[in-house]
Amino acid sequence: MPPPIEETISTLFTGAADILDIPPELHAVAVERYEDVGNFLVLNGGTEWSVYPQGSFRIGTVIKPPTSSTEYDIDLVCHKDITKDDTTKEQLKTEVGELLQAYDEFKTEEGNGDGPALCVEGRRAWTLTYPDQGFHLDVLPAIPDGDRPPPRIRLTDTKNHFWQYSNPKGYSDWFQGRSEELRRTLEVKARAAGVDMVPMWTARSTLQRMVQVLKWHCYLHFAKDVGDRPPSVLITTLAAWAYQGEEDLFTATLNAVNGMPEHIDKRDDKWWVPNPAHELENFADKWNEPNERQEKFRSWLGGLRQTLLEAAHSTRRDTASVIGSLGGAFGEDLLLKSAHRMGLEVKNPIGAGAGRSTSARVAVTTAAASGGATGRFGAVPDVRTRSGRAG
Structure with a gap:
């Protein structure tokens, strides 16, 4: 008898997240480059300068690019320990650019082949490209937020007159705090290494994998509409708020999809998803421009929920059928690779051709596949219009 269908989906999602993750050897190269x-x-x-990672690279939710022509996007903060009275946004952006261009020239003259191919200016960051390695570094100029305690920072943005707000270190602390499983995993790793703490990217918790699964589905859904694709940090924040501590990946994902809209605010007729580590940074700021991004986000979320429910309620529970029901939304090739990785038997998978089959151990033994779905199966709730922070 096949395992419960929710267990199979959890296993497929676990294997998919492992495949999508940045390879350890490439991660090591990226760390070496930014250091x-x-x-x-x-x-x-x-000595007032420092560089540290932020975003998905810092919290361990990086996923592979959706196409072979794109690169892993690794975000860094280039922090100068001065006050905003000592510089301007324009001066800081230029200063960082000049230093990075000097670094590019130095590495070229050094001739070791480990320097960037290009140094390019963007709206908020400078980008160092490493096409042969398959990643690029987005280096974001920043200074301390003198009006608020560290580690809050102020950022440059060529399309905004005022300094922008952020707190990448505080955000990673908040993200870790959303998962007791993640905290336990990091503590065990730290004790084994004989240190006080280890980087969050070394862990692989249900919350991290859930975010990776959601991001991948979003990338595929918006493949032909990249300009309106929700930013990664928006998905990550809403998913982490909605996460209820489940260690079964299917249940966690479905419950998060149902709960994410509850953490969207409406303040003075503007959409708000505040940075939980800095109340003045709004991850939904682009929804307040004349566009359909908010509607497209809700449409994406509703479609994902429908896909998950239809797969869970299917009467065909063999792995090949589960892959067939989810393949259009998550990529059939990825799920087939996941099935082989996780030891699931797949007979006559879609696209394999008549008479062909693949088989592996009929076993589902991952920690993320330990139970069935117990999520809420009601309609996705409407966004709550209210004043104050999301919680």
Whole structure:
């Protein structure tokens, strides 16, 4: 008898998240590159400079690019420990650019082949490209937020007159705090390594995997509408707020999809999803421009929920049928690779051709596949219009 269908989906999602994750050897190269950038800035710019990761690279939710022509996007903060009275947004952006261009020239002259191919300016960041490695570094100029305690920061943005707000270190602390499983995993790893703490990206919790699964589905859904694709941090924040501590990946994902709209605010007729680590940063700010991004986000979320429910309620419970029901939304090739990785038997998978079959151990033994779905199966709730923070 096949395992419960929710268990099979959890296993497929677990394997898919492992496949989508940045390979350890590439992660090590990326860390080596940004540490090299940071050392160059300190040596050539002064000890007030520092570089540290932010976003998905910091919290362990990076996923592979959706197409072979794109690169892993690794976000860094280039922090100068001065006040906003000592510089302007334009001066800071230019100063960081000049230092990074000097780094690019230095690496070219050094001739070791480990330097960036290009140094390009963007709206908020400078980008160092490493096409041969398959990733690029987005380096975001920043200074301390003098009006609020560390580690809050102020950012440059060429399309905004005022300094922007953020708190990447505080955000990663908040994200870790949303999952007791993640905290336990990090504590065990730290004790085994004989240190006080280990980087969050070394863990692989249900929350991290759930975010990776949601991001991948979103990337595929908006493949032909990239301009209106919800930003990764918006999905991550809403999913983490909606996460209820489940260790079964299917249940966690379905419950999050149902609960994410509850954490969207409406303030003075503007959409708000505040950074939980900095109340003045709004992750939904682009929804307040003349566009359909908010409606498209809700449409994406509703479609994902329908896909999950239809798969869970299917009477055909063999792995090949489950892959067939989810393949259009998550990518059949990815799910087939996941099935093989996780030891699931797949007979006559769609696209394999008549008479062909693949088989592996008929076993589902992952921690993320430990139980069936117990999520809410009602309609996705409407966004609550209210004043104050999401919670």
